[in-house]
Amino acid sequence: GAGVSQSPSNKVTEKGKDVELRCDPISGHTALYWYRQSLGQGLEFLIYFQGNSAPDKSGLPSDRFSAERTGGSVSTLTIQRTQQEDSAVYLCASSLAAGLAGARGNEQFFGPGTRLTVL
């Protein structure tokens, strides 16, 4: 079946512009996660959705970052007034259910990522 998809695969933008990154999780997966992979910070958690609500936003680096999820499916990560330090690969993952990641059925499946470059 189809895996997690993300679009666009690459995005180049100018400093100060807003960008939207999209994630389509695996059908039926109720949990959705955004992570960021950057040279300086490694791979870091941003936000977690259970259904359409986000009980854990603790990884969002500033109020320029926001995310939403609609219909328990597609999620959009929005970065306003982009800065050069926002340049990174943004990864989305989904899992069948919430709960401890090691539990049966809770493996996170990752998308290919969106590479964001802020000039």
Next chain:
Amino acid sequence: GNSVTQMEGPVTLSEEAFLTINCTYTATGYPSLFWYVQYPGEGLQLLLKATKADDKGSNKGFEATYRKETTSFHLEKGSVQVSDSAVYFCALSRSNTGKLIFGQGTTLQVKP
């Protein structure tokens, strides 16, 4: 807080060599531990996992044992292949949200 530390790379080995990538963690309670792999041009994939102390995760010839006494989860493979060249990430999950905390990643390059 919870964190993961893994050995810095790159690690360069000849084909059929023995591989060890060290990973240690800091966490409250009893986290689940993971190794993820990112092949060139591909997304992150779960390689193996262990959910409690002394568990051994294994897949594709790779193994890692959850050692609570040394807070470690070292990745090993007896005989690496060129196709194992990738970036390997150690990770833990402690939260009931399932969020993963990753190490910095270790690049492995296997030469024929």
